[in-house]
Amino acid sequence: MENFAYRLRLINAIAAECPVVYSIDAHHVTAIATDGNPVKPVTAEHILLYPGERMDVVVRASQPAGGYWARVRGYGGACAGLSARAMLLYSGFNYTAMLVDEKKADYSFEMDPSSAIHGHGLESLNEEADYGVETIKSVYLGVDRTNDLKDEPNDFRYMSDAMPKKPFFPAPIALRSDGVVQINGKSFLYPNAPLLLYPKEVRSExxxxVGEEDERRDPQCVQVLNAERNDVIELALVNEGFGSNDTYTFHMHGSSVQIVATWQNPARTPLSKADFLKLTNENNVVSKSANPPLKDTIVVPNKGFTIIRMRLSQPGAWMLECRSCSLYSLPTAVVVNVPQTLPKSVLDSLPKCGNYRPPDVLLH
Incomplete structure (x- = not known):
């Protein structure tokens, strides 16, 4: 109805790495939350959402009574040609007129990225950046696609307890002509037992x-970042860009994190660990000193980086995974492990059916 305000909850539910832009003809939208966390309101014409991102926006029906197209369009790369539409109808308007005039609608799309609202650029209402601590543990996570893995001298077959009569089956790492996305040169291996419940049953080999991956020859491992409860850690997700020109979207399970910095190399040249450390040592990284947005979906631009910060207030095994990196390949993830001791009575009460299967056996 005219002059009423409506809250819309938007989500990019595309599984592939496909950012989309949302807009409503002749209307502005005001962002009030990202990934479920409230932010200072910002108004614009376009909303940019990467896979898994959510944003709450308010739309006011302030235009003359009629019908208006709400548009979703793929942004950049292979997604540029994708589009979908819905109708925003004022009370009493006959929508058939929009269908008659549909062929006259202009579906061309040009947008300055800086004009779109994106979650990384928003500000939270009351969160401080430093959590009030002096010691922050910094961890480098280099993300890149590699295609120079050979069958020799490594065995790329994937061990799995889920197949007792056939202990090996071919892994996609040797079959992907365009390579696989890895973190610090490793692909993730789902543990043979639940890391949170039975850490001693996970095969140590x-x-x-994290940070010591070079000590293992195998291309896959259970990548674990060990920490203590109430530690504050800062993860530098660096999309090095030597093997691809892709942007990657990560999801942090179990909690939101602060987005304290996002940067992309203006020269569009690859970014090494040495390059990143030089930028930070020379104070060329602009961090959000106050009110960084809280998100659980993190976008890491190609040949750039995103730095996230989190307080590990709850024990557990929290996975940080690239959702779209491994749709047709091996997983790309690390586990942030905050140990806890569970009472024996709790462990004894859990099912002992013995049918545990690693998730990748089921999903891949």
Whole structure:
């Protein structure tokens, strides 16, 4: 109805790495939350959403009574030709007129990215950047696509307890002509037992500590970042860009994180770990000193980086995974492990059916 305001909850539910732009003809939208966390209101004509991102927006029916197209269009790369439409109808308007004039509608799309609202650029209402602590543990996570893995001398077959009569089956790592996305040069291996409940049952030879991956020859391992409760950690997700020109979207399970910095190399040249450390040591990284947005979906631009910060207030095994990196390949993830001791009575009460299967056996 005219002059009423409506709250819309938008989500990019596309599984592939496909950002989309949302807009409503002749209307502005005001962002009030990102990934479920409230932000300072910002008004614009376009909303930019990467896979898994959510944004709450308010739309006021302030235009003359009629019908208006709400548009969703793919943005950049292979997604540029994608589009979908819906109708925003004022009370009493006959929508058939829009269908008659549909062929006259202009579906061409040109947009300055800086004019669109994106979650990384918003400000939270009351969160401080430093969590009030002096010590922050910084961790480098280099993300890139590699295609130079050979069958020799490594065995790329994937071990799995889920197949007792056939202990190996071919892994996609040797079959992908365009390579696989890895973190610090490793692909993720789902543990043979639940890491949170039975950490001692996880095969030690499959585990590699984040930052010490070079100590393991295997291309896959259970990448674990060990921490203590109430630690504040800062993860530098660096999309190095030597092997691809893709942007990657990560999801943090279990909690939201602060987006304290996002940067993309204006020269569009690859970014090494040495390059990143030089930028940070020379104070060329502009961080949000106050009110960084809280999100659980993190966009890491190609040949650039995003720095996230989080307080580990709850024990558990929290996965940070690239949702679209491994649709047709091996998983790309790390587990942030905050140990806890569960009472034996709790462990004994859990089902003992013995049919646990690693998730990748079911999903891939």
């Amino acid at each position: 499959t585990i590699c500590a």
